[in-house]
Structure formats: C-alpha cells, structure tokens
Amino acid sequence: MQPPKVELSDLTAILMAGALAYFTWISGFTGVAVAFPFVWLFAGTRRAAFLAAVTYYLVGSRVIPDSAAAFFGDAATALQGYVLWFASSLTLGAVWGGLWTAKAYCRSRFPWRLFGALLLVSLPPIGLIGWLNPLLSASSLFPGWGFGGLSLVLFLWISPWALHRLPAWTTGVVGVVIIASVVAAHLMEKNKPTPATWYAVDTNLGKYPSQVGKQVERQIGLLKQAKEGFGQGAKLILFPEQVGGYQDMAIVELWRRELPRLPWSGKQVLMVGVEQPIDGEGNVANALMVATEGKILGYVTARQTVPVAMWRPWAQGEHYPIDWFKTNIAPAPVEGKMKPVAVVFCFEEFLVWPILTTMALEEPVAILSIVNGWWASKDEHILQRQHIEAWARLFGIPLLRAVNS
Secondary structure (H helix, E strand, C coil): CCCCCCCCCHHHHHHHHHHHHHHHHHHHHHHHHHHHHHHHCCCCCCCHHHHHHHHHHHHHCCCCHHHHCCCCCCCHHHHHEEEEEHHHHHHHHHHHHHHHHCCCCCCCCCCHHHHHHHHHCCCCCCHHCCCCCHHHHHHHHHHCCHHHHHHHHHHHHHHHHHCCCCCCCHHHHHHHHHHHHHHHHHHHHCCCCCCCCCEEECCCCCCCCCCCHHHHHHHHHHHHHHHHHHHHHCCEEECCCCCEECCCCCHHHHHHHHHCCCCCCCEEEEEEEEEEEECCCCCEEEEEEEEEEEEEEEEEEEECCEEEEEEEECCCCCCCCCCCCCCCCCEEECEEEEEEEEEEEHHHHHHHHHHHHHHHCCCCCCCEEECCCCCHHHHHHHHHHHHHHHHHHHHCCCCEEEEEE
C-alpha cells in the first residue's frame, strides 16, 4: 500500500514559500532553499505552484524597489522600483507555475519539468534575473564539493522518484548516506583564505565625476593607493567596478605614463574597474583593466550588466554590450607563479551561469569580484554578498571582493 500523495493548498504553499525565502535570503540560512522545489512538487494545483513561487521571489528580492530607485537616479520613481520587483518575481514565478502539472510529483515518472524550470531560471534569457536560485543551497549542505554537491542536491529533489523504483529498505540507507555526506562535507571543509599579499581596496568614492579635473584627481588617487600597496608588499591589488571611470585617450595615456613609476617587484598585478569605450556612439564595456610589470596587460569585460539600467540594446545612446558565455579568467600571482582567477562583475554575483561556466571550463584558484554599490541599499549589499560567498564556498576557493560604496 502506497502512502497518500501530499498536496499543498494555495495558502499553505504560499506560507511555506514565504517562510523559506525569509529564512534563506533575509536570515541568511542559504541551505534552507533546498526545500523550495519540494514546495513546488507538492503543490496541489498549478495556481498554488505559481503563487508559491511568486511569493518566494517577492520575499527574497524585497531589496529591489529601494535599490532600483537609487540606481536610476533622481528621475526614478518609487513606482518604477516596485514595477521591476513585481515584474521579475512574476516572470520567475511564471516559469515554475507554467511547468507544474498534476503529475509533477509522480513517482512513476522522472521529474523532467523540475529540471526544465531550473534550467529556465538559471540560463539566459530568463536567467538574466535568475537570483535566489535554490541550487545555491548546495553551498551550505555540501561546501567544497562543487559540481558533486550540486549533483547531490539534484538527487535530493528527484529522490521520491528514484526511491520508488528501489526496495523499501533503501529509503533509510539513502537517507543515512545523504546525512553522512552532509556531515562529511562540513568536516572536510577547509576555509581557504585569500593570499596575504592580495589586497581588495574598498572605496567610498560614489559615482564617477563628470568634471575633467575631478576625473584626473581620482586617477591620481588610485595610482597613489596602488603605489602605497605595492610599497607594502602587495602582489595583487584589486579596485572596485567602474571606480576608474571612462577610459578616454587622455586617461589611458595617464595610466600608461604613470604605471612604470609604481614600485613593481617580481610578479605583481594591478586590477582596476573601468568603463572601456567600444565605439564613438556611446557604447562602452564594463571592464577590468589588468596591469603588470608597468604596463596594461589587457581588459576583462563583463558577461552581463544590469538589464534596463545598463544593458539596453533597444535604446539610443549609452549601452553596455554583453557576452554571455565567456569564462572571464585573469592572471594572479600565487607563490611566485601566475595562476588563473575567475572575474565576476557586480550584477553577475546574483546569476548562475557565469560562475558555473567558468568553473566547468577553467580551474580558477580564486574568485575576484568587483562591485560598484554606491546606488544600492544595505540589504541589497548583504543579499548580493550572500550569493557570491555561496558560490565560493561551494567550490572551496577563496573570494577577493572590492566594493565602491
């Protein structure tokens, strides 16, 4: 005799999803997100599944209205922020609601729709707003296990189907194995600190100035900080996103002239977040300037900038093009050798595919993240940091993060 199928009512599903979002993304217990797909699987109706998902995203992304209003500047309205909040939550909720069926949880059928929902909210185009992803729960359950940890979380979600096809006694065995794996992952976890000679320079410079004199003043200030850092033995100095501003010919020439005057010694790297002009039509790249041995080595450009605010291919004027599936690797000195590190730009911290693409195709020894957060609320900073720290913990590599606020 089989146990009755659990079916959550609309209200129960909504309350459970809201509670999960609160404990995961407000209280900071990332591992709790592992329960969200079960709420979806056990929803009694498509409406319950949709409303639960929308509630989950609304509660978890409550920071959007304040941050959106700040980002869009004085011309922004409170309504604009709330529209973005509701639109993103409804879009993500629609994926889960649309893929739910009465047979979503059917122990005789493999739950392909669950994998379909995860793929849609994790990859472009919907994945452009793919924050609060339940996959991040793997970082708390299986820290340091990387793709193995992700695979175990996926197995947890399909376990009702898998165990139905096995003898009854295997349920207890699998449960013990999963619990033992969680315990083992935590016992084996090694907190790998960033090298002592790596410095992330947090700044409080705000928006890049429009006056030429103040722009030059900022560049000189950054060079001065870099000089002091290298003089104190730094091997890697990381400045935040866009803190170096627009790199016109005059600014680039300033850096080329002043870089050789820094106290370079051995393998050292200077990285500065800048805006790199692409053409004469206002298109720019959100970039990280990488310099070593007194010269500019090159630029790493963002895979995805903020939709609407920065990435707007439909609009005239300033626009930040994107390149979704680059690996964004840069060199960094580790014990006298140059080794690859993964570069993540601000908004990318919220997303799934940028870091997973890099980890799947490369072998970075650390994650370097640059953030321009002068526009964001305190709660948004906390939520954003939670995402990138989860990725670093999942793959067991150090995180170096520079923020301009």
